[in-house]
Amino acid sequence: MIDVVLADDHPVVRAGLRAVVDGQPDMRVVHETGTAEDLLAWLDGGGRADVVLLDLRFGDAGPGSTRLGGAEATGTVVHRHATPVLVVTTYGTDADILAAVEAGATGYLLKDAPTEELARAIRSAAAGEVILGADVQRRLLGRMRSPGENLSARELEVLRLVAAGRSNDAIARELFVSVATVKSHLAHISTKLGTQSRTEAAATARERGML
Amino acid sequence: MIDVVLADDHPVVRAGLRAVVDGQPDMRVVHETGTAEDLLAWLDGGGRADVVLLDLRFGDAGPGSTRLGGAEATGTVVHRHATPVLVVTTYGTDADILAAVEAGATGYLLKDAPTEELARAIRSAAAGEVILGADVQRRLLGRMRSPGENLSARELEVLRLVAAGRSNDAIARELFVSVATVKSHLAHISTKLGTQSRTEAAATARERGML
DNA sequence: CGCCGCATCGTCCGAAAGGTGGAAAGGGCG
DNA sequence: CGCCCTTTCCACCTTTCGGACGATGCGGCG
Incomplete structure (x- = not known):
């Protein structure tokens, strides 16, 4: 049984992810949260999970917000709790994806991925494999060719x-x-x-x- | 009993909306689709619904796509089938909202709205009331001041x-x-x-x- | 029918932007 | 200590843009 934590600030999306996970016989949702802080508090408090499904756009609301971003949360979860993080987000810019991968995300999926692909990705993440959606991989490759971002x-x-x-x-x-x-x-x-x-x-x- | 149709190209979001609707005792999902064409085909084929939940970013994939956009779909559904359309989307730019409202959408919500607000909006839409989220209203007012968008x-x-x-x-x-x-x-x-x-x-x- | 908006093209000219090739001062690093 | 990068600035020249006219044809509307 794969224990999954849902971390997404959209209630509707959270419900959708829960529906997908609950629909699989070999996995279940053990925690659900809308903020990165809560996610970390739960893990720090002894919460155990096999995979964390996380929205990269965590706390994207205001520029003045002191809330944690998805990338920071990813890094903390991966390094402090050794738990695989599967980033699931709506729109993925190259920088988003790169940030997630660099932060140690185990996988990256867009929300318009079919449920079956999502379930497969969760199993792969739980098994420790690194999985990137086909379109994500294409983007990353295109991205690598251009050196970019050495800007002062x-x-x-x-x-x-x-x-x-x-x-x-x-x-x-x-x-x-x-x-x-x-x-x-x-x-x-x-x-x-x-x-x-x-x-x-x-x-x-x-x-x-x-x- | 309120009959609801789900029209969203993100499977995960669709599952989430279904979970919300199924969680209400007074409503049910009668049809679910990922494309605007399919939605219209279903309605044209005699499908009856009290409310259509529709993602404005329907078919946003490619520039060369001949697929219908969310705004067009909204207009068609409202005018041809006299069915209230509740637009539920992730990010809402001013133009998006305006397009939806002008196309005749009964309501406009962001996906990060709490499930309870969503349920209320569905009931209001089914009753024929026009409901816009508080933040959406604020945006619209700010938008009106700038003349803009007479572009050919x-x-x-x-x-x-x-x-x-x-x-x-x-x-x-x-x-x-x-x-x-x-x-x-x-x-x-x-x-x-x-x-x-x-x-x-x-x-x-x-x-x-x-x- | 005239009027207006749209799309198409033209010329002329000044202003803005971009390319080339410098130079100087400061910081970091082996 | 040189070497490199960053930041700052200069002059000269070419390309590109933008403004100010005008002109044509088309389609809709009263």
């Missing part, structure tokens, strides 16, 4: 303003530097991202979840 | 490509028109959106969920 803090700052639609001049005034500096940063950014223009750089940044 | 189909097409980082020249070749036309469209777009540059227009478009 300053460059990222500039890139963010570019993606917000500011002109070089506006960015220069906002960062208290000259236009030449902004252009210089932008040139470096485009080199690192392999883009041809500011707009393309902004689009790429968004696509990779770097904003 | 062609202009939107151009805007999408701009947001994807294409140059005017690339867009012109992609749409089989001259660069002058692209610039003309772009000028109109910036006038309508009140933006000063292509990048700002792209940023605004994203913010308003027009992509």
Whole structure:
């Protein structure tokens, strides 16, 4: 019997995951929670599980929230409790997936995966295997080819303003530097991202979840 | 007894909605589907329902897909079958909500709404009342102030490509028109959106969920 | 029928952005 | 101590954009 913990802040999705798990003869839900804190408290309090199903977008509500994110929760669960974490989320940007995998997630699935694939993934995770959905793997491979993300803090700052639609001049005034500096940063950014223009750089940044 | 139809392309979410509905003594699921076409076919074939729970992001997969979107499906269901549609979706941009409401949706909820609120919304929808979540109402009010979105189909097409980082020249070749036309469209777009540059227009478009 | 919105194209010109090739100052590291 | 990276800045030049006109044809609407 595989003991599963559900960690998702959407009640509906939680109910759906429960329905899938309960529909399998060889697994059951032993705990269900809507916050990362609660999940960790339960595990710290002696809770035992074979697999944790976790929404990566845990606590995504506000920018000022001090709540734990899905990636941090994943890392803590994996390292402190040696429990496999299967990340199940709705939309997956490249950065999301990478963050989950780097945090030690055992698997990554999108919520539109068929229930049968989900059940298989849970069994694999419980057995310690690393499972990534076919589309996820494709994304990761495409992602690896492009070196990306060696951007310095300053460059990222500039890139963010570019993606917000500011002109070089506006960015220069906002960062208290000259236009030449902004252009210089932008040139470096485009080199690192392999883009041809500011707009393309902004689009790429968004696509990779770097904003 | 309230007869409910589930229309969502995420199996997990569908299972969750079913669990919520089945947990209520006064309602039941009479049909469940993952595509808008199937939903319409079922209704056209004589299927009767008191409420349709529908994911707005129906068939959001590819740009080249000929599948029906959630908004179109909503409009068809409401007008052809006089059945209340309760839109339940994960992330709701202003444009999404507006599209749903304009298409005639009876209600709009986010998936992170508590199950009890969802059940209440279903009863309200079945009774013909229009129910919008508190946060949704707040968004709508803020949305009304900005004029926006009188963009023509062609202009939107151009805007999408701009947001994807294409140059005017690339867009012109992609749409089989001259660069002058692209610039003309772009000028109109910036006038309508009140933006000063292509990048700002792209940023605004994203913010308003027009992509 | 005229008017308006839409889509298409054109020219001209100035402004913005991008590319090239520097340079200088500071920090970190072997 | 040199070496590299980051950040800052400069000048020069080319490409691209954006604004300001105008012009055509089409379709809907009163």
